[in-house]
Amino acid sequence: MLQYSAYGLAAAFLFLLLTSNDLLTDFSFSTSDRYSFNDAVMSTAPAVVNVYASKVYQERSHPLFQDPLFQRFFGKAPTMPKKRRDSSIGSGVIMNTAGYILTNAHVIQDANDIRVTLNDGQQVQAQLIGFDADTDLAVLNIPIENLPQIPIGNSTQLKIGDIVLAIGNPYNFGQTVTQGIVSATSRKRRGISFFDDFIQTDADINLGNSGGALVNADGELIGINTAIISSSGGSEGIGLATPINQAVDVMNQIISNGKVVRGWLGIEAQTLGADTIKSANLKTGGVLVTAIIRNGPAENAGIVPGDIMITIDGKNVSSPDQAIETITELEPGKEIKINILRGWEQQELIAIIAQRPTAQMPK
Secondary structure: OHHHHHHHHHHHHHHHHHHHHHHHHHHOOHHOOOOHHHHHHHHHHHHEEEEEEEEEEEEOOOOHHHHHHHHHHHHOOOOOOEEEEEEEEEEEEEEEEEEEEEEEEEOOOOEEEEEEEEOOOOOOEOEEEEEEOOOOEEEEEEOOOOOOOOEOOOOHHHHOOEEEEEEHHHHHOOOOOEEEEEEEEOOOOOOOOOOOEEEEOOOOOOOOOOOEEEEEEEOOOEEEEEEEOOOOOOOOOOOEEEHHHHHHHHHHHHHHOOOOEEEOOOOEEEEOOHHHHHHHOOOOOOEEEEEEEEHHHHHHHOOOOOOEEEEOOEEEEEOHHHHHHHOOOOOOOOEEEEEHHOOOOOOOOEEEEEEOOOOOOOO
């Protein structure tokens, strides 16, 4: 028995000796097997640019200098006006070979000099085509040929947990790539922009990343990095990006019209409580009108605060966001029907949609 065991061990040893090279080959790791997002970065990073905006203005003298008592003791202050320059940094994305660049409106706000630095180091003067304060987006143009064009994805196909990369110029450090996941979609955060429907990500986004690219693992642009939620001013893992489908629509309207045209009704509304919906037997819900703009389309149609709007132009509305989306998609000048509940009586009113007033960037 021991003799057979010895033969078996010897045979096993000989087999291992003869096949050791093959085993080493099978279990070795080559550099080509590494997991990397390099392909996604290489297809998108060349189209991400640094944006430098500056504003030069006259600095006002202190009111104390104009006080007669001050001038009596210290003489008149110099009358030579002083110039001051304020600068901001951000990022942008080259959207096509015609040189149109998407960035954030707050990056170029009030600037009278905008410069763009390309991925290859070339710096060029940029022209502001227009901006939309309601979505915090702006469109620039640069007169350069043979520009890289970023592949554009579909932000409606994003799922929570998808891997994303943020590309931009944080703290003017130079082009930087950070990686994370989609933390949430359709995130609402009033106060950043009016039409907020953000992609939330934990990819590091810092000062200077604004206007940069959020891309998926396939190397497609799916968002424009817009803001962070932070108590310290730095990245805390809550970044917000404007979905690219919305951003492209805004860009196309700015290029065609110089602005974004949206429908407007002139109301403020809030969500109905569950008890109200049940007692009023509103199977599809509705929104409560809390205020109206004087001489606006809603007032002219006969809508008053306290009315419950059930449908707008034939579409059911069950939340203020849904009502706003429905109204803004309507063409100014269009006559529409609005079904309301006033008291316990349903009524049908006729309204003529107006153009939404142009919003101004917050100071």
